[in-house]
Amino acid sequence: MDLYVPILVLAVLAGGFALFSVAIAPFTGPKRWNRAKLDAYECGIEPTPQPVGGGRFPLKYMITAMLFIVFDIEIIFLYPWAVSFDMLGVFGLVEMVLFIVTVLVAYAYVWRRKGLDWD
Amino acid sequence: MNGTIQAPTIEYGLLAPMLVIFGAAIIGVLVEAFAPRYLRKSIQVPVTLLSMAGAFVLVIFQVISGLPSSAAAMGAVAVDGPSLFFWGVILVLAFVSTLLVLDDDNFVASAAAVPGSAAEEEAEITGGAHTEIYPLILFAVGGMLLFASANDLLVMFVGLEVMSLPLYLLCGLARRRRLLSQEASMKYFLLGAFSSAFFLYGMAFVYGFAGSVDLAKISQALGTVGGMDTMLLIGLALLGVGLMFKIGAAPFQAWKPDVYQGAPTPITALMASGTLVAAFGAVLRVFWVALGNLDWDWRPVMWGVAILTMVVGAILAITQTDIKRMLAYSSIAHAGFLLIGVIATSTQPEGNSSTLSAIMFYLLVYGISTVGAFAVVTMVRDAGGEASHLSRWAGLGKRSPMLAGVFAFFLLAFAGIPLTSGFFGKYAVFVAAVANGATPLVIVGVITSAIAAFFYVRVIVLMFFSEPAADGPTIAVPSAATAAVITLAAAVTVVLGVFPQPVLDLADKAASALFIR
Amino acid sequence: MPWLTILMAVPVVGAVLVALTPKGNGKLAKQLALGVSVVVLALTIAMAVQFSPKGPRFQFVETYDWIPRFGVHYGVGVDGIALVLIALSAVLVPIVVLASWNDADAPHAKYSVKTYFALLLVLEAMMIGVFAATDIFLFYVFFEAMLIPMYFMIGSYGGAQRSYAAVKFLLYSLFGGLLMLVAVIGLYVIAGKNTFMFPELIGAIQDPTTQKWLFAGFFFAFAVKAPLWPFHTWLPDAAAQAPAGAAVLLVGVLDKVGTYGMLRFCLELFPDASKYFTPLVIVLSVVGIIYGAIVAIGQTDMKRLIAYTSISHFGFIALGVFAMTNDAGAGATLYMVNHGFSTGALFLIAGFLIARRGSPYIEDYGGVQKVTPKLAGVFLIAGLSGLSLPGLSSFVSEFMVLLGTYERYMVPAIISATGVILAAIYILWMYQRIAGGPTAEPVKEFKDLNRRELWVVAPLIALIIGLGFYPKPLLDVINPAVDHTLVSVQVEKFTPAIAEKGAGQ
Amino acid sequence: MTTEYLVLSALLFAIGAIGVLIRRNAIVVFMCVELMLNACNLAFVTFARMHGNLDGQIIAFFVMVVAAAEVVIGLAIIVTIFRTRRSASVDDANLLKY
């Protein structure tokens, strides 16, 4: 656990700094009221009304997020494998080839189904 | 890092049936990726069916060549007699369910199109189809195989998820009444994930108790580890919740009717047969292998669960007006009957193996009849798809005596009338239970059987003794595959109802050595 | 020669053939069915002739392993009791076929004619099977499977309330059967002999408590089937709604399985429990006798009335079985046969009447005697047989039952005897209302019995009268079997000493 | 030392479970399920430390993978139904009743 103490210390420093900056900002600057300043910025036109909970956004982003989760998790398996590769020998290589081939199959499917295309 | 890792060994030969299925699933994905649209189905179907048949042949081959004495893949997967039997059964059931799937008419043309939208209409007109269902089915079947033969809880969990995840999706792909289907999918998913979490937390506690998730080691730890009984019991309870959910035992049965009703009927058939078999495989492994020495603790609860399951299944089925929901409740009741078998453990290995063989036989015969029954359901259609409301089935016997007759036969098999396979299934389990001192359960089972018979008979009455509705449903001309499924299911139901001995022998042989640890 | 197997196989094959006859050619199906049933009858007679009453208890035995895993055999064989009941079935079926010639054409029919007759033949096979089975499991299988064809016959071809009646019939029987299943399993497991063969299981259960439980399981099923008061409520519905032919088989044969089961299985497998429960059974029987008779008096529907008379008669049979004397046992067995003929005749004749008038209600008739004397005549004979007039077959059996019971249980016997008086009331009153009195308007259109109908009733009347005067052939066959049974039960042979002692007090 | 982690994991699990039972929005329900899975992970890692073997940590890996797969499938299903019904409330999904 002691390993993480330095990180904690640094986190306290950085967090303190960041929070301090955010907190101090309203007091250091001037205050001049102007209705326009309270609107969201939309190139000067009337702002689009936003539904509570955020607007809807293209599904594309969600698909990207899903793909990320799937592929990122698969990377996780590569790390321990890489670290202990020397001990696993041929077995390790074969299994990892199989694993990667499997991943690539899914990858190929996504690619062919235009999951990776952006517009 | 510290110390060296011994490279593990994997007995590919023993795992071959599973590998074939998963390999075929992967090929299926590749076909989806690279084959042109018009060719996909004609590639997918043979790949799917052949892989299942091939896996089945491999299972047979393993049966012939003898069983290994220890678990494969570093103790992760136990390829023992029961496993091979479960594999065989699952593969057969999956095969026939897949034959039902071949009828495109059950599946949505384009899942992404919003129901009722122009996009959906267009997809239907252009004959769009999701041939992804085949690889998904293969993955689910692979998961079932793994689930039923897992020898440690982690592999079991992985198997559970590999089995469930494709099914969640498949549930949402019904062509008609898509809102219903999507809802079913969502409910199944949310509740399924919920129950997996319970399973997992239970697994964590058992791991905390035993320091391992290997079933055999857990079993050893029961005797050696002291002072952490609370943890063990919590783990046991949570594990049980997760598993009971999967088999649809009360009070965790709520998902079953909804999902069965909403899912495309071929998928319902797969779930009602294959999933149940696999889930019972897992239940048996957990409760017999890992926690077998703890039966004094889990048995009373299991008694309650079994009784509740049977009663709930039988009584709620009476009130149903939808044929698929009714079959779902019937499946719940049957899960209860099967639980009687799970409870009927004995101190003697011979007693256990005869109980095990009874359960396996029951699963086989129930699975086949269920697939047959759902196959019939797919054929009774209205303008809006399957006419699953019971009132629409009135007078079916007049319109189509053959179909109604076969369906009535399946229902009688569910009810356990002699000379149907269902009778021997029930009988075998009841005998085992009486032999192992669970007579009160058997009596409850018998009484609920009688209650259950009521709603089966009600359907028969409706089909045969009611006047047909003027604008009754049409009976679809069955595709060759559907007809084959119904014929096969009916034939098996008859043959095993008259000559169950060969299959019983097989089950006995499979169960004789019990589970390897 | 595997007589019994052939006896079962012939109707099954016949049923398949009937089912395969071309659609719309009902006549062919009927003729085929009749032919098959006559062949069965002939075979039965041929077999019965070879039965030697002094030979071993079970004859024509065949035993093959069926499901070794469960110790189940395909074991058949007959003793005298089973033989006469098989004969009863074999006799009744052709008659029923003939009587039902037009039943399946009735307006309610939802099915082709051929289905009806195919079901009938399947039922015949199962009836023979259930009596022939010497393996308890096989018996159970037939016992349950028999329900299905009957269920469809009632449900598809019956009266207005047919589906209700059919379901009630099925569920009652099924429920009873399932409890019996538990007992069957218990018997198998506790006996631990890994066999279901009846002869080997005699005396296998010694523990009294176990015996009682198992007895209860078996007895409940049989009591529902028989039906014994108070498990009888399904019978009037089923019998009233069933087409006449099916009703004959239902009451005439199917219900006998219950009393047959009591005699064969309850008594021999669980002798101690049987003795323990005897008072209860006797009370139920006596109540059934009186209750059935009284309720029968109040019926307005002919078929229901006949059904209630049967309940009364089944009380006699059960009484005879549980009296455990040779006379009573033989009487009860004989009663099963005779009741089959007499009630069968009643149902058939009622069926003829209903077919003419289209109504089962007694009030719709009147003066039948004048319009159709032959019909009324056979009706009277059948009715008198139902009330056990001396000289008609039922009298012999009823008398034997009462006598046998009296030897051991005097009071119940006396009370039961009042049933005979009540029987006279319900039969004669019914006859009077239907056949006597002023001729009702629609009755004037009645035609007398035609040739087919004569052929239907003639054998029955002949048997009723014939057996009334000369029951010896049957008793010769029955007596050794009943003796065997009672030996297994190990009742002390009734000695006059007890009677004298009883009389002396 | 490890007890606190177990208590925390139990708390998280309970929060997740209660959330599943009382919240009506499918996405929230789903997130609660994920919370439960992560509570399991915490328990696994804690036990792994307690027993001094690595099994628990490896299991946590697998659980993460499964959770990821579940996320993908779950979101796909929820999005589909949301597109159809314009609502992610579990209560709005009410066609299946008995």
Next chain:
Amino acid sequence: MSLTVLATDPTLADFGKDPLWITIIKAVGVFAFLMLGILFGVWYERKLISRMQNRYGPNRAGKFGLLQSVADGIKMGLKEDLFPNTVDKVLYLLAPVIMVVPAFLAFSITPFGPIVNMFGVQTPLQLVDLPVAVLFMLAMGAVSVYGVILAGWSSRSPYALLGGLRSAAQVVSYEIAMGLSFVAVFLFAGTLSTSEIVKAQASGGEVLGIPMPSWYVILLLPSFLIYVVCAFGEAARIPFDLPEGEGELVGGFQTEYSSSLKFALIMMGEYLHTFTASAMAITLFLGGWRAPWPISLWDGANTGYWPFLWFLIKFILVFSAVVWVRASLPRVRYDQLMALGWKVLIPLNLAWIMLVATVKLLRTPGVDLTFVYVIGAIVIVGAFAIWWRFDTVNQRRKDEEKAKVAAEFEQLANEPTAGGFPVPPLDLPHYHGVERKEVPSGSN
């Protein structure tokens, strides 16, 4: 000599033993390094890019404009803190914090030097090292994404929301490739700990008795190149600075953080990511704090506080390269960006990893290799088959496309209305206003 090298090289075991005050000193040191780095990094970047573009760059505040960043910072502090009334207040304020804190933490595992004597305590010149140090760095990078998303979401403005999503999509897409590019390093180093990775790069054998460095950049060049590309994507630097693509999205997720210190924090976070990426490049591929080859021949080069100098030099050089890229390359399109990340870097990476693993295995003595050869042959043949198939299909598709276009062109040339769209005949007289006379088309 190699003995001394090893003696001063920290291993994992050397961490977690510092007294608290040393830890605090080190943490403050890292913090100060980063803060100063930002101040001077901004100045340096502007200056350098200006010189590359033939301008002066900042030269007003202080000597050479050195204080420009300080002035900017003060200016931002003194500006009005805008607070649009539609925002989700808590998250809006928290988002910059969430962005910047992990950025600091990600840097914490960077090794600056060997074990040194710090105020009498023998301690590694590195704040912390973990068995999973690199993973920790990646994780912190990922946590920052939450800040981006939350900033975009809480702003309740379409620009911000889309910008946030885009940014997140970009970062996560490149994170996969980045994660993969480390795998080859781990294969060789056998550890995820940064100090041990640096140690693994210490010696590359001896040539003519002269020890050679073994930087992974030489051994694993493809990994390094992929890493560099990904690092630009991760840190959203030009040419991949799409999140704030002002042409399309105004300011991306930070649209509503138009001024004040919140904006400063966001900027700071992005800078820190660039720094972390540079430090990682040095640590994983460029030998870490070790002196470059000729200098490394000097025994003392890798002892004491010297290595910090080598690190700093490498750091500045790498950062200069980053700036140099910014000065040279245009911004790519978003679809190009995603396509590069998903369709090029990931498969390339996987193939490379497999190649490296195979080669490594082949070089291991005493391994039965027939199986490896078989698998390798299958993979190569398979890859070739796939490539060939792709190529032919692509070729066919291109030909088809070409033929189609040609046909369409032909058709349109013959009958102008063929496309279904009412096209005026090409020779229709043009209307050029009342004053002008009609001119037949094509004649002007």
